[in-house]
Amino acid sequence: MNTLIITALILAFLGIAYQTGSSRSRALAGTSGRRLHSRPSYHGSAIAIWTLVPLLLLLGAWALLDSYVIRTFITWYLPESLVAEGGNALRASIARVEALATGYGVVGEVQEFERTAAQAVGRFQTTAFLIVVAAATTLAALGLFYARKRITPQFRARNEVEGAVRILLLACSVVAILTTFGIVASLLTEAMRFFSFVNPLDFFFGTVWNPRFSTTGAGGGGEYGLIPLLWGTIQITIIAILTAVPIGLMAAVYLSQYAKPRVRSVVKPLIEVLAGIPTIVYGFFALVTVGPFLASFGDAIGVDIRATSALTAGIVMGVMIIPFISSLSDDIIRQVPTAMRDGSLGLGATKSETIRRVILPAALPGIVGAILLAVSRAIGETMIVVLAAGNSPVLRFNPFEPTSTITVSIVNQLTGDSDFAGPQSLVAFALGLTLFVLTLVLNVGALYIVRRFREQYD
Amino acid sequence: MASGMNFPHAELTPNAEQATDHGAAELAQRSVRVRASDVSVFYGAKQALFDVSVDIPDRAVTAFIGPSGCGKSTFLRCINRMNDTIEGARVGGKIELDGEDIYDPSLDVVELRARVGMVFQKPNPFPKSIFENVAYGPRIHGLIRTKAEAEEVVVSSLRKAGLFNEVKDRLHEPGTGLSGGQQQRLCIARAIAVGPEVILMDEPCSALDPIATAIIEELIDELRENYTIIIVTHSMQQAARVSQKTAFFHLGNLVEEGPTDKIFTNPEDKRTQDYITGRFG
Ligand SMILES: Nc1ncnc2c1ncn2[C@@H]1O[C@H](COP(=O)(O)OP(=O)(O)OP(=O)(O)O)[C@@H](O)[C@H]1O
Ligand SMILES: [Mg+2]
Numbered sequence: 001m002n003t004l005i006i007t008a009l010i011l012a013f014l015g016i017a018y019q020t021g022s023s024r025s026r027a028l029a030g031t032s033g034r035r036l037h038s039r040p041s042y043h044g045s046a047i048a049i050w051t052l053v054p055l056l057l058l059l060g061a062w063a064l065l066d067s068y069v070i071r072t073f074i075t076w077y078l079p080e081s082l083v084a085e086g087g088n089a090l091r092a093s094i095a096r097v098e099a100l101a102t103g104y105g106v107v108g109e110v111q112e113f114e115r116t117a118a119q120a121v122g123r124f125q126t127t128a129f130l131i132v133v134a135a136a137t138t139l140a141a142l143g144l145f146y147a148r149k150r151i152t153p154q155f156r157a158r159n160e161v162e163g164a165v166r167i168l169l170l171a172c173s174v175v176a177i178l179t180t181f182g183i184v185a186s187l188l189t190e191a192m193r194f195f196s197f198v199n200p201l202d203f204f205f206g207t208v209w210n211p212r213f214s215t216t217g218a219g220g221g222g223e224y225g226l227i228p229l230l231w232g233t234i235q236i237t238i239i240a241i242l243t244a245v246p247i248g249l250m251a252a253v254y255l256s257q258y259a260k261p262r263v264r265s266v267v268k269p270l271i272e273v274l275a276g277i278p279t280i281v282y283g284f285f286a287l288v289t290v291g292p293f294l295a296s297f298g299d300a301i302g303v304d305i306r307a308t309s310a311l312t313a314g315i316v317m318g319v320m321i322i323p324f325i326s327s328l329s330d331d332i333i334r335q336v337p338t339a340m341r342d343g344s345l346g347l348g349a350t351k352s353e354t355i356r357r358v359i360l361p362a363a364l365p366g367i368v369g370a371i372l373l374a375v376s377r378a379i380g381e382t383m384i385v386v387l388a389a390g391n392s393p394v395l396r397f398n399p400f401e402p403t404s405t406i407t408v409s410i411v412n413q414l415t416g417d418s419d420f421a422g423p424q425s426l427v428a429f430a431l432g433l434t435l436f437v438l439t440l441v442l443n444v445g446a447l448y449i450v451r452r453f454r455e456q457y458d
Numbered sequence: 459m460a461s462g463m464n465f466p467h468a469e470l471t472p473n474a475e476q477a478t479d480h481g482a483a484e485l486a487q488r489s490v491r492v493r494a495s496d497v498s499v500f501y502g503a504k505q506a507l508f509d510v511s512v513d514i515p516d517r518a519v520t521a522f523i524g525p526s527g528c529g530k531s532t533f534l535r536c537i538n539r540m541n542d543t544i545e546g547a548r549v550g551g552k553i554e555l556d557g558e559d560i561y562d563p564s565l566d567v568v569e570l571r572a573r574v575g576m577v578f579q580k581p582n583p584f585p586k587s588i589f590e591n592v593a594y595g596p597r598i599h600g601l602i603r604t605k606a607e608a609e610e611v612v613v614s615s616l617r618k619a620g621l622f623n624e625v626k627d628r629l630h631e632p633g634t635g636l637s638g639g640q641q642q643r644l645c646i647a648r649a650i651a652v653g654p655e656v657i658l659m660d661e662p663c664s665a666l667d668p669i670a671t672a673i674i675e676e677l678i679d680e681l682r683e684n685y686t687i688i689i690v691t692h693s694m695q696q697a698a699r700v701s702q703k704t705a706f707f708h709l710g711n712l713v714e715e716g717p718t719d720k721i722f723t724n725p726e727d728k729r730t731q732d733y734i735t736g737r738f739g
Contacts, residue, residue, distance in 0.1 A: 176585060337582070340585070342540060342593070343645070346540055346578065346649075347572070347594065347648065347649070348572030348598070348599060348652065349598050357594070361586070
C-alpha cells in the first residue's frame with residue numbers, strides 16, 4: 001500500500017514536472033519570439049530533476065531512519081527494568097512488538113504492555129507516513145515552482161541536464177569503487193583481529209598448517225602457516241593453466257581461422273557448455289573418473305600417482321576454464337582486421353605463419369586478458385579442489401600427491417560452528433585477504449605485460 | 459583523382475608521348491607474362507567482373523584505370539588469388555602466369571603469392587616495428603639468415619620506397635605510428651623486400667604528396683627493368699607517365715586495352731574517351 005502510494009506520487013510529479021517544463025518553455029518561445037537555447041524536452045527534464053531529487057532524497061532519508069525511530073519509540077512503552085537491562089532480551093521484546101504491530105502473530109502469551117505498544121506503534125507509523133508524504137509533496141512542489149520560474153528562452157536547460165546525467169554516472173561508478181573498498185576494509189579489520197592472535201610472520205612464512213579446533217573457545221593451539229596452502233593453490237593453478245591454455249588457444253585459432261561459419265556456430269556453443277557445468281559436477285567427475293584413471297595410468301608407467309592429487313584437481317580445473325580462454329580469444333582474434341591477415345598472406349606467408357606471426361601477436365593483449373580471467377576463476381575455485389585434491393594441507397612438491405588450497409581451507413575453517421572470536425575462524429579473513437592480494441598482483445602483472453608487448457593496430 | 463578528371467586531353471601529350479613512344483616500341487618485344495581469359499568474379503550472388511580477358515606484358519608497367527567500384531581491385535586480387543580469402547567470392551575463367559594456370563588445384567598458393575607480390579589499396583602495416591614489417595617477408599621465405607643480411611634488405615627496400623631518410627632513426631618504432639603516406643610506402647617496401655617477379659600495386663600513390671609520388675614512380679620505372687608491374691590508379695597523368703599498357707574498366711567490364719599512347723591519344727571506345735577526358739567518373 002505504502003509503496004504504491006509513493007510510486008504513484010513519484011510518477012505523478014514526474015509527469016507534471018516534465019509537462020510543465022516542456023509546455024512552459026514552448027509557450028515562452030512562442031510569446032517572446034526568441035529562439036530557445038534548449039529544446040523543450042530538456043526544459044522538461046530539468047524541472048523533473050529539480051522536483052524529484054529533493055523528493056527522493058527525503059524518502060531515502062526516511063527509509064534509512066525509519067527503523068531506528070520506531071525502535072526508540074517502542075522502548076518508551078516497555079517496562080523500565082527491561083530497557084535498563086538492554087541486550088538480547090530488549091531486542092527480542094522490540095521484535096515482538098514490531099511483529100504485533102504489523103499484524104503477524106507472536107509465539108506465547110501477548111502481554112498487556114506489548115499490546116498497547118503495538119497499537120501505539122501502528123498509529124505512529126500511519127502518522128509518520130502521512131507526515132513524510134506531506135513533506136515530500138511540499139518539497140517537490142517547491143522544487144517544481146522554483147525550477148519553473150527559472151525557465152527563460154536563454155536558460156541552459158540542456159547543460160544542466162547533461163550535468164545531472166554526469167553526476168548520476170559518477171555516483172554509480174563511485175558505488176562500485178566504494179564496494180571494493182568496503183570489502184577490503186572488512187577483510188582488513190577482521191584479518192587484524194586474527195593477527196592479534198597469531199604473529200603475521202608465523203602466518204605468512206609458516207610452513208605448517210594445523211589449525212586444531214579447540215572447543216574451549218578462543219585461545220591458541222594450532223599452527224597457521226600459509227605456505228602449504230599458497231603452494232597448493234599455485235601448483236593447482238599452474239597445472240590448470242598448462243592444461244587449458246594450449247587447448248583453449250588452439251581451439252580459438254581453429255574456430256576463428258579455420259572453421260566454416262556453420263561449423264563454428266555449432267562448435268562454439270558446445271565448448272561453452274563446459275562453462276555452464278556446475279563445479280560440483282566437475283568435482284564428481286574428477287573424483288570418480290579422472291582420479292582413478294590417472295592412478296591406473298600412473299601404475300601402468302610405473303609412477304605413483306594418487307587418485308586425489310594436485311594433478312587431478314588441476315587437470316579438471318583446466319578443463320573447466322577452457323571455454324573462458326577459447327571463447328574470449330576467438331572473439332578477440334576475429335577482431336584483428338582482415339587487412340592485417342591479407343597483408344601477410346599477400347607476402348606469401350602460409351596460414352599458420354600468418355596466425356603465429358601476425359594475428360596472435362596483434363591479439364595478444366586481449367588473449368592475456370582472457371587467460372587472466374581464467375586464472376582468477378581457477379584461483380578462486382573451491383568445489384573441484386575440495387573433492388579432487390585430497391584436502392591435505394601439507395607442503396609437498398610432488399604434484400602426484402594430495403594437497404589443499406587457500407579456498408578449501410577457508411571453507412574448512414568456516415563450516416561448522418564458527419563464532420568469529422578465535423583464530424580458528426578469523427584466519428579465514430587473513431586467507432581471504434591473501435587471495436585478494438594474489439589476484440590483484442596477477443592483474444597488475446598482466447596489465448604490465450599487455451602494455452609492454454602490445455602490438456597496436458587500428 | 460580530381461586532378462586526373464580535370465586534366466585536359468591535349469595537355470597529356472608532352473609527357474605521354476615521351477613515355478609511350480618508347481613504351482609502344484618496348485611493348486612490341488615483350489612476351490606475355492600473365493594471361494587472363496574470360497575472368498568473372500562473383501561476390502555471393504553479385505557479379506563484380508564480367509568475362510575479362512587481357513594479356514599483361516613481361517617487364518613492363520600495365521595500368522588499370524576506371525571509375526570507382528568498376529572492379530579494378532577485384533581483378534588485381536585475382537592475379538595472386540587474394541580473392542580466395544574473401545568469404546563467398548568465386549572466380550571463373552582462367553588466369554595463367556608464365557603459361558601455368560594459377561587456379562589449378564595442384565598449384566601452391568603460397569608460392570604463387572611469393573612470386574606475385576601485392577601492395578594493397580589501404581595501407582596495412584603489421585603492428586610491428588618498421589624494421590620487422592619489412593623483414594617479415596624475407597624472413598618467412600628464409601631469404602635472410604643473419605642480422606646483417608636483414609639490415610641490408612630492410613635498408614635497401616626502404617630506400618627504394620623513398621622512406622628510409624624519414625624513418626632511419628626510428629626503425630624500431632611501430633609501423634602503425636607512421637603517417638598514412640609513410641605507411642603506404644612502408645607497404646611498398648615490404649612487398650619489394652620479398653623480390654617478387656610480378657608486383658600488383660593498388661593505388662600505391664593515393665595518399666602521397668607529389669614528391670613521394672615521384673619517388674614511387676621512379677621506383678616503378680626502375681623495377682620495370684626486371685619485373686612485371688600492374689598498377690591501379692585514378693590519376694590519368696600517372697597512368698600516362700609510368701605505364702606502357704593501359705586497360706580501362708567500366709562497370710565490371712574491360713572496355714578497352716592497348717598501348718598506353720593509343721588509349722590516351724586515340725581511344726576506340728566512346729566510354730574510354732569520356733573517362734580519360736574527365737567527362738564522367
Ligand atoms: N568483399 C566484397 N564483398 C562484396 N562485394 C565486393 C567486395 N569487394 C568488392 N565488392 C564489389 O565489387 C565491385 C568492384 O569492387 P572493386 O573493389 O574491385 O572496385 P575498384 O574498381 O577497385 O574501386 P575503387 O577505385 O573505388 O577502389 C564493387 O561494386 C564492390 O562493391
Ligand atoms: Mg580498388
